Amino acid sequence: MGILKTFALGGVHPEENKLSANAPIEVLPLPKQAIIPLGQNLGAPSKAIVKKGDKVKVGQLIAEASGFISTNIHSPVSGTVFKLDNVIDGSGYKRPGIIINVDGDEWDESIDISDTLITEITDDAQAIIDKVKKAGLVGMGGATFPTYVKLMPPPGKVAEYLIINGVECEPYLTSDHRLMLEKGQEMLIGTKILMKALGVSKAIIGIENNKPDAINHISVLAKDFEGISVQALKVQYPQGGEKQLIKATVNREVPSGKLPIEVGCVVQNVGTAFAVYEAVQKNKPLIDRVVSVTGKAVKKPANYLARIGTPIQQLIDASEGLPENTGKIVNGGPMMGKALTSLDVPVVKGSSGILLMKKEESSRKVESPCIRCSKCTYVCPMGLEPYLLSKAAKLAKYDIAEDEMVMDCIECGSCQYTCPASIPLLDYLRLGKSKVGAIMRDRNKK
Amino acid sequence: MDNVILIAVIALGSLGLVAAVILYFIASKFKVFEDPKIDEVEEALPAANCGGCGEPGCRAFAESCVKTAKETKALEGLNCPVGGNDVMQDVGKILGLEVEAKAPMIAVVRCHGSKTNSPEKVNYEGATSCAFAHALYAGEGGCMHGCLGLGDCVDVCDFDAIHMNPETGLPEVNDKCTACNACVVACPRDIIELRKKGPKGKRIFVSCINEEKGAPAKKNCQVACIGCSKCFKVCPHDAITMNSFLAYIDFEKCTLCRKCVVECPTNAIHEINFKPRKPRPEKPAASVERKPAPKKVEEKVEAGQTAVKEEKKETPNDNKE
Numbered sequence: 008m009g010i011l012k013t014f015a016l017g018g019v020h021p022e023e024n025k026l027s028a029n030a031p032i033e034v035l036p037l038p039k040q041a042i043i044p045l046g047q048n049l050g051a052p053s054k055a056i057v058k059k060g061d062k063v064k065v066g067q068l069i070a071e072a073s074g075f076i077s078t079n080i081h082s083p084v085s086g087t088v089f090k091l092d093n094v095i096d097g098s099g100y101k102r103p104g105i106i107i108n109v110d111g112d113e114w115d116e117s118i119d120i121s122d123t124l125i126t127e128i129t130d131d132a133q134a135i136i137d138k139v140k141k142a143g144l145v146g147m148g149g150a151t152f153p154t155y156v157k158l159m160p161p162p163g164k165v166a167e168y169l170i171i172n173g174v175e176c177e178p179y180l181t182s183d184h185r186l187m188l189e190k191g192q193e194m195l196i197g198t199k200i201l202m203k204a205l206g207v208s209k210a211i212i213g214i215e216n217n218k219p220d221a222i223n224h225i226s227v228l229a230k231d232f233e234g235i236s237v238q239a240l241k242v243q244y245p246q247g248g249e250k251q252l253i254k255a256t257v258n259r260e261v262p263s264g265k266l267p268i269e270v271g272c273v274v275q276n277v278g279t280a281f282a283v284y285e286a287v288q289k290n291k292p293l294i295d296r297v298v299s300v301t302g303k304a305v306k307k308p309a310n311y312l313a314r315i316g317t318p319i320q321q322l323i324d325a326s327e328g329l330p331e332n333t334g335k336i337v338n339g340g341p342m343m344g345k346a347l348t349s350l351d352v353p354v355v356k357g358s359s360g361i362l363l364m365k366k367e368e369s370s371r372k373v374e375s376p377c378i379r380c381s382k383c384t385y386v387c388p389m390g391l392e393p394y395l396l397s398k399a400a401k402l403a404k405y406d407i408a409e410d411e412m413v414m415d416c417i418e419c420g421s422c423q424y425t426c427p428a429s430i431p432l433l434d435y436l437r438l439g440k441s442k443v444g445a446i447m448r449d450r451n452k453k
Numbered sequence: 454m455d456n457v458i459l460i461a462v463i464a465l466g467s468l469g470l471v472a473a474v475i476l477y478f479i480a481s482k483f484k485v486f487e488d489p490k491i492d493e494v495e496e497a498l499p500a501a502n503c504g505g506c507g508e509p510g511c512r513a514f515a516e517s518c519v520k521t522a523k524e525t526k527a528l529e530g531l532n533c534p535v536g537g538n539d540v541m542q543d544v545g546k547i548l549g550l551e552v553e554a555k556a557p558m559i560a561v562v563r564c565h566g567s568k569t570n571s572p573e574k575v576n577y578e579g580a581t582s583c584a585f586a587h588a589l590y591a592g593e594g595g596c597m598h599g600c601l602g603l604g605d606c607v608d609v610c611d612f613d614a615i616h617m618n619p620e621t622g623l624p625e626v627n628d629k630c631t632a633c634n635a636c637v638v639a640c641p642r643d644i645i646e647l648r649k650k651g652p653k654g655k656r657i658f659v660s661c662i663n664e665e666k667g668a669p670a671k672k673n674c675q676v677a678c679i680g681c682s683k684c685f686k687v688c689p690h691d692a693i694t695m696n697s698f699l700a701y702i703d704f705e706k707c708t709l710c711r712k713c714v715v716e717c718p719t720n721a722i723h724e725i726n727f728k729p730r731k732p733r734p735e736k737p738a739a740s741v742e743r744k745p746a747p748k749k750v751e752e753k754v755e756a757g758q759t760a761v762k763e764e765k766k767e768t769p770n771d772n773k774e
Contacts, residue, residue, distance in 0.1 A: 099575070099591025101665070190521035348575045348590055373580045401582070441588055 011241035014251040017388040019241040019421045027181045027308035034312045041316030042353040043086045044104040048145045050076030053121045060090045066115035078153045079143035081292035086110035099348035113321045118291045125288040135204040142286035147278030151357040158204045167271030169210040174247040177340025182297040182361040183277045185310045187221040190227045197284035210235045215242045231278040243325035245419035250275045302363035313354045320350040334369030342420045366442040372429040383422035389415045393422035397432045400439030409441040422446045483589035497543040505534040505633025522548040535631040557650040558632035564644045565660040566599040566619035571674040587641035595673040598663040606636035649704040654726040660719045664697040678721040
């Protein structure tokens with residue numbers, strides 16, 4: 008394989024703990040009640056178009072996009088709309104949502120539910136983008152940016168490479184890994200479809216070297232697909248970050264504050280590529296996704312194909328219940344995931360995993376003063392100085408934070424992970440980002 | 454030797470003279486006239502530079518006082534909250550104007566979701582910043598409008614007037630408050646409001662800003678306003694308005710009759726600095742901690758109901774072991 012590629016700056020290598028890597032994807036039974044929050048994508052929340060008492064089928068449009076950066080939401084179950092109400096999200100805030108009482112499993116007639124693989128791509132680029140938009144696809148890696156927006160480069164910009172993100176650099180999570188092993192063909196056809204939509208001839212699938220089975224499997228399959236190559240990458244967190252992956256695969260650097268299209272790249276997750284296959288070839292909207300349930304104390308670490316709207320509780324029950332000494336339940340991976348405040352929270356388009364942490368590993372260590380060891384600066388993949396930025400944010404010196412490029416922070420948490428003084432660096436960086444972001448928006452308005 | 458010293462003295466002396474002449478002419482040419490009253494007014498101000506008046510400091514406030522007085526012959530809209538009426542009277546005297554006395558104001562914390570009233574359901578260990586915690590999650594008690602108790606208001610107070618009570622986990626305002634508005638701006642949840650201080654510090658307010666319906670509000674907090682409208686109906690002065698299941702008392706209209714306080718079923722309306730009521734021992738004065746919650750909801754992590762929020766990374770010790 009030669010010398011493995013990776014990104015140049017910073018990065019850490021936490022213990023991988025891919026406990027559920029060998030667990031095949033299981034189809035999770037339908038929930039009794041599906042809770043569908045309306046804000047499932049980055050950008051504006053969707054607008055509900057059903058009302059209480061309406062009968063809905065699987066795949067029926069229940070909420071439509073309310074702006075350019077917004078997506079459609081389709082019913083993941085069949086049944087009756089119980090009510091439109093505020094539902095609790097992972098952070099404990101109440102946000103508008105739709106609650107559907109499940110009754111049977113009746114699918115919308117337009118969806119092809121057979122298992123036949125459709126290799127031939129008949130749609131043209133515009134038709135593909137329309138279908139992707141209609142199906143409510145978002146980035147499945149967790150950022151939930153509407154996919155169709157990425158497929159429409161701004162005027163004057165031309166995409167050269169499509170990069171498929173199969174890195175899954177977060178410890179514990181295995182949903183993308185299993186998807187590549189089990190739905191490799193579909194994922195590659197999805198990649199082909201994305202290439203056609205973008206008009207690019209080269210696609211690179213980046214996979215970290217801790218998934219040798221996936222690298223082999225996809226490499227063999229990719230031989231039948233012209234223009235698609237597989238790139239094995241050295242294990243390094245946060246390689247799954249868009250900018251880091253571009254640096255690792257095509258050795259280009261995205262300028263500060265710019266999008267990947269600036270250097271001719273479009274990055275999509277493997278989960279998104281699979282969802283694109285389903286949306287374009289099978290006419291199936293985004294109504295389910297693979298979610299890992301994992302953690303050191305979990306009796307049965309597993310990967311589930313769960314419908315959107317399934318309560319997290321049901322996933323944990325399927326993995327033989329909540330372990331006794333659970334201290335924290337994280338939605339996502341241990342590095343970037345967010346702890347949940349309740350188990351009534353549903354699976355949403357961006358949920359990639361549920362991590363149950365033991366009590367002893369879940370609490371923070373006591374913060375001590377900064378010793379200026381500069382470890383945080385050394386590991387920052389964006390070349391920032393987290394100790395300085397966090398101090399600036401803490402002391403409300405937002406002008407300093409802005410000058411020191413706080414907005415470039417990708418919130419990967421490498422700094423906080425490595426800090427020997429256990430300073431909550433990322434917390435303050437996030438605070439700084441939100442404050443500076445607000446200041447910049449205000450300024451742009453004027 | 455003497456010669457050298459002499460040359461140096463003459464050279465430097467004449468250089469200084471030339472420079473002085475140049476500076477004199479420049480100074481008189483570019484002289485900016487400044488009303489001497491600005492200095493006088495500034496002298497009268499408390500020099501706290503807190504920004505409570507809306508100007509960036511006492512000097513700027515003095516400038517706008519003089520400017521407004523010259524243009525409108527009044528000090529409309531200008532008030533130094535720190536100095537209060539005394540200082541404004543002094544300023545008026547300097548500028549030769551009559552200044553109307555303003556009712557003194559005080560910051561009021563409109564949340565009583567203490568550790569007993571709104572028992573903690575999750576455990577927060579992140580940065581001690583309300584602004585960050587507000588963006589992260591709803592709060593330890595589950596109320597998404599309630600006080601987060603991390604003290605952003607305490608940090609910004611220049612007057613030692615607001616402190617956290619470790620027992621309740623809520624900030625408390627003392628009489629040093631100058632109503633400078635800093636804590637009002639700092640609170641990410643808009644819990645703190647400036648209200649009339651009232652005669653002898655007597656004031657009545659709804660100590661809740663939760664706009665949810667009664668049941669979900671009460672679920673998270675014993676003393677939430679449930680929007681029952683009882684106070685609205687009983688108020689003889691039309692001082693109470695109901696908006697999205699939340700009562701609000703207009704302090705301009707309120708006559709401190711205390712009828713609403715008795716009526717409130719959740720003790721969400723607080724009266725401060727009143728003498729305790731004699732015939733109603735079961736309803737103690739609202740400023741003291743309410744009777745503890747009847748059932749202690751211990752559904753914390755042990756019960757497996759919830760986990761600690763916080764985006765907390767993999768703990769370093771865990772990985773390095």
